[in-house]
Amino acid sequence: MTPDLDTAIVTGASKGIGAAIARRLSHDGFQVVVNYGKDEAAALALVRSLEDQGGKAIAIQGDVAETATHERLFEAAEKAFGPVGVLVNNAGTMRNAAIAEASDEDFDRQCAVNLGGVFRAMRLASSRLADGGRIISISSSVVGLYQPHYGLYAATKAAVEAMTRVLAKELGPRGIRVNAIAPGPVETDFFLAGKPAELVETIRKSNPLGRLGTPEDIAATIAFLAGPDGDWMNGQVLRANGGII
Template sequence: MVRHPRLGHRRPHRPARHRRLHRETRCGRGRLARLLVRGVTLTGKTALVTGASTGIGKAIARALAVAGARVVVNHPHTPDSAARAVDEIRAAGGDAIEIAADVRDRDEYAALVAELLRVYGRWDILVNNAAVALTKPFHEVTGEEFDLSYAVNVKGVFHGLQLAWEHLADNGRIITISSSTTALMLPGYALYDSTKGAVEQFTRILSKDFGPRGITINTVSPGATETETYRTGKSAEFLASLEQLSAFDRLGRPDDIAAVVAFLASDAAGWVTAQNIRVNGGTV
């Protein structure tokens, strides 16, 4: 038996053989993406993924492209990483371009959408992924940090949703990335989780506005996910404790999140709206 790192109770110990078998299901990035989106068809659709040059956003852009969508990789003026993301998609046979825009700036965001429509002629899928994850004791948060968090995480989504109202095609799809931490009440997460709580409410309430046009709007809330940014500043011991919170004794991977987003972006998810789907391996 091993002690659960968060709740304090003991949980059954998994034999090493079982853990090994689970981890041996890993496969190459391209093959994994194809397996995860098998049966999801987005041919003829155009998708915009904000904050898509690295991490979860990059995996989402890749999964949508594998499923057949034409993808706009948005980035906040980080052209090198965005170019690499586009190159990976094209190398796998997908169609993608990168467009720089700061989602905090309404004019830049509007110019991004205008360029998307100029190149592809239609807009079907919006994935609100761009975010900053500032975590620290609440009494230490500065006014500047508060403003930055709300400007990117809330105002950026607000801009995207308003522009989607104007330009997204009927029967389109909107997916906003939140976080499973909103359900955990973790110390240091008050600012970050308050921004994510705001966009979760956007999703629930705006489903009634977008619904008559056949547009679905949902939230996906990842748990601890293995990205370079997420690992930064965390000890190996702390990361191991996070793995034990999952039912599968591992951190999530960006492709785990991307597969769910690809499904929600598809016609198969036409009866799913106003939902917050936690993709966290059973953590919460």
């Protein structure tokens, strides 16, 4: 990491995987812009904790489905810290349903956030990110597993993987690396919501490593791609899932 690449934007960073990513990047020396959608208290608490540990961070509210949010994130980052070197597209939503039972609202919202949010961030980053920077998006290992009830979610994440590979070729001449991470089941409120304990235990036992992932597992993979050890990684999707596929 060089001084002109030490500012990172993390979307959906107030809790769960996003918060773990923000903590890890701050620990590694990045100045972090913590984007949040609704939970201002959690975002501000995270910023305070990063500052208490000697880091620099700010919290910026915004729905990633809106173009104005991404413009506001880059403007705030540049004003507070300077050029943005790393963009982590973490914000997402999941509404599980069989395709035959999924509503237009289910489709529209997941497309707007999971795909539209990443597209809008990538589009702006293409002109605002510093040369040599990093764009890292969160996909999912449901792309490849193709489980029932995950049709819409998997479709949006498959599209993110496609855009990742294309943008890597488009921005490669500027030294910008574009990659994605596809986590398997991670023990967060986002994953656990609505799942009976018996189902969670079945999922845990189905993993070759015998456990669910942790937010820190994913943050460590992000740190690899964001840092100097990830220099030769471009246009890749890393399936950080303990070997489920």
